C-alpha cells in the first residue's frame with residue numbers, strides 16, 4: 079500500500095515536499111507559512127504530509143496539527159476542482175447571501191466545507207472578501223462574481239460543471 | 249498639447265468588476281501613443297461604479313464609471329482623441345491638484361490617509377515620492393526621536409484599529425521599555441482587518457503601500473525598533489503582493505536596511521507575515537502568538553506588548569490606518585492635523601461604506617461629521633429609496649445605531665455613547681428590509697465560531713446567546729428570553745479575557761436597546777417585520793389574480809408550487825424553502841410574502 083494523500087505515493091509526496099522542508103529548516107516560528115506551503119503544494123494539509131515535514135524539521139506533528147486546526151485557512155480533505163468561496167460577511171449577509179448559500183447547498187448537495195462526490199466543487203463560507211460594494215460576492219478559484227442572486231450563483235456553477243463533465247451525462 | 253494621463257482603478261474590487269480586460273483593451277487602444285500615458289492606480293473610492301477610468305488633462309480630471317469595452321472605445325475616441333467629454337458615463341470632474349487636503353475629490357471628504365489612493369501607481373515608488381513621499385521621514389530623522397513622539401502626541405492621533413488609544417503615548421511606552429540590546433524592539437502593523445464588512449486597510453495597502461511603510465519607519469525611529477512585521481490578512485493576496493514590491497523598492501532606495509538616510513545605527517527592516525484566517529488574531533496578544541507561529545490565543549495583560557511582545561521583546565503595535573497618518577503629520581505638523589476633529593478625536597477617519605446604500609466604497613471624513621452626512625451625502629442614501637433603519641458600526645464588536653441618532657458626530661466618545669464603537673471603520677447600512685434580530689444572530693454566530701475557546705464565558709456564553717437568538721428567529725422564543733440575553737451579555741463582558749468576548753454582546757445589546765419592538769414581534773406575534781426570518785414568513789399566491797402562467801412553478805427550486813396551466817397556482821408551505829424565487833418570477837406580482 080503506497081498510495082496515500084489522494085493517490086500520491088509516499089515517495090512522491092516526500093519528493094514534492096522536500097523543497098518546502100529545506101526552505102524552513104532552522105527557521106523559528108514558521109509553522110503557519112510551512113503549513114500554507116504544504117497546502118499550496120498538495121491542495122490540502124494531508125496527515126502523511128504533516129508527519130513527514132514534522133519529523134524532518136523536528137517539530138512534533140501534534141503541534142503542527144494544533145496550529146493547523148486553529149486557523150480557518152487550512153483544509154484536511156482533498157478539495158474540488160473548483161473551490162467556491164461564498165462570502166458570509168456582514169455586507170453580503172445584509173444583501174441576502176444567506177439565500178444564495180441555501181441555494182448553493184441545495185444545488186451541490188453539500189454544506190460549508192463539503193466537496194461534491196465528483197470532486198468538482200468544494201463549498202466554503204468565508205468572512206468578507208473585501209469587495210463589499212459588490213455584495214453578495216463569491217470567489218470561484220480566483221474569479222470574483224458579484225451582485226449575486228441565488229439564480230445567478232447557480233448559473234455560474236452550472237456553466238462550470240458543463241465544462242467539467244463529459245457530454246454523456248447530459 | 250500637454251501629456252494626457254488615463255488612469256484605471258485596479259484594486260481588488262476593480263478587478264472583481266472586470267477591470268483587467270478593460271485595462272488590456274486600453275493598452276491596445278493606446279499602444280504606441282507618446283502623448284498619452286496609462287496609469288494603473290488603486291482604489292479611487294467609488295467602488296460601486298467600478299471599473300473606473302479617469303482622463304486627466306490640463307489639470308482637470310474626468311472620471312468615468314462602469315466602463316466596459318464599448319464605453320472605453322468612446323472615451324478614447326471622443327475624450328482622448330477629440331477632447332469631447334462622454335457625458336453619459338461621467339461620474340465626476342475635478343481639478344487634479346488638490347488645494348491642500350480640502351476637497352481634492354469633490355464632496356465633503358478630507359484626504360489624509362487616502363491622499364494618494366487612486367491617484368498613483370502603487371507599484372511605483374517614484375510616484376509616491378513625487379507626492380511628498382518619504383519627506384515626512386526625512387524631516388523626522390532631522391529631529392530627535394523624543395521630538396517625533398511629541399509631534400505625534402500633539403497631533404492627537406489615536407489608534408484607528410478600534411480602541412482609540414493615543415498613538416504618541418503608545419510610542420512613549422515602547423521607547424521607554426528596556427531592551428537587552430539597544431534597538432532590539434519590534435514594530436508591528438496590524439493588517440488583519442477582521443471585521444467582516446470592512447475593507448479600509450485592504451484598500452490602503454493595495455493602493456498606497458508606501459504610506460504605511462513610511463509611517464512604520466518613522467515609528468521605528470521614534471521607539472527605537474529594528475524589526476518590523478506587517479501581519480496581513482490571508483484573504484488579501486493583492487495587498488501582500490503590493491507590500492512585497494513596495495518593501496523591495498524602499499530597500500533599494502535606502503529607506504529600509506542599515507543606517508537609514510545615513511543616520512548612524514538607524515537600522516530597520518520589515519517583513520510581511522500572512523495570517524491564516526482567525527478573527528481573534530487581530531487582538532494584539534493573539535497576533536503576537538500567531539507571529540511566533542503558534543495558535544493565536546490571547547493572553548492576559550500585563551505584561552503589555554510594549555514591555556514583552558514578539559519573542560518577549562518590547563513591541564509596538566498599530567493599525568494600518570494609524571501608520572498611514574504618520575508621514576502626513578510629520579510633514580505638515582501636528583497643528584495641520586488637529587485642525588480637523590471634534591472633541592478628543594482629531595484628524596480624519598476612513599470608512600468602508602457598504603450595505604443598502606447607493607454609493608458603496610471608501611470615504612475619508614473629518615472627525616465630527618455626522619453619521620447622517622456620511623450616509624446620506626457621501627454614500628448617497630439608501631438604495632431603491634427604501635427607508636433607513638440602522639447603521640452597524642464596528643462590526644462584531646460594535647453596535648447598531650438607529651435613525652434618531654443619525655446626527656451623532658463621528659468621534660470616539662460620541663459613538664461609544666450610543667453603545668456602538670468607532671471600530672476600525674466598517675459601516676454597514678441597513679434598511680427596512682433588514683431584520684435586526686437576524687443581524688444580531690448573524691454576529692453572534694460569527695463570534696461564536698471565532699472565539700478561541702479559552703474563556704468559558706466567551707465560549708459557552710455566546711453559544712447560549714446564539715441558541716436563544718436562533719429560537720427567537722424561528723418563532724419559538726418567549727419574552728423572558730430578552731432578559732436572559734441581557735444577563736448573559738453582562739456576564740460575558742465581565743468574564744472574558746480579551747476584547748473579542750468583552751465586546752461580543754454589543755450587537756445584541758444595542759439591537760435590544762433600540763429595536764426591542766422587533767424582538768417582541770418575533771416572540772409574541774411570531775412575525776418578522778422585515779420579512780427575513782424564514783420560519784416566520786410564508787409565500788402565497790393570490791388566486792383571484794393568478795393567470796396560471798406557471799413561471800413560479802418553474803422557478804421554484806424544490807417543486808413546492810403546483811397547478812394546472814392557466815389555473816391559479818398553489819404553494820405548498822411545508823415544502824417551500826422561502827427562497828423568494830417564485831415571487832421574483834411572477835410577471836403580474838400576485839405572489840405575496842407575509
Ligand SMILES: Cc1cc2nc3c(=O)[nH]c(=O)nc-3n(C[C@H](O)[C@H](O)[C@H](O)COP(=O)(O)O)c2cc1C
Nearest residue numbers: 407408409438441442530531532566567570747748
Ligand atoms: C477580537 C479583536 C480583533 C481585532 N482586530 C483588529 C484588526 O483586524 N485590525 C486592527 O488594527 N486592530 C484590531 N484589533 C485591535 C488591536 O488589538 C489593537 O488594539 C490595535 O491593532 C492597535 O492599533 P492602534 O492603536 O493603531 O489602533 C482587534 C481587537 C480585538 C479584541
Ligand code: SF4
Nearest residue numbers: 702703706744746749
Ligand atoms: S474572550 Fe473569547 S476569544 Fe478572547 S481569550 Fe477569552 S475565549 Fe478567547
Ligand code: SF4
Nearest residue numbers: 794795797798800834
Ligand atoms: S407566476 Fe404568478 S401568475 Fe404565473 S402561475 Fe405563478 S403566481 Fe400565477
Ligand code: FES
Nearest residue numbers: 165167170207210
Ligand atoms: S462582506 Fe462580503 S465582501 Fe465584504
Ligand code: FES
Nearest residue numbers: 259291292293295
Ligand atoms: S474604487 Fe475599487 S477598490 Fe475602491
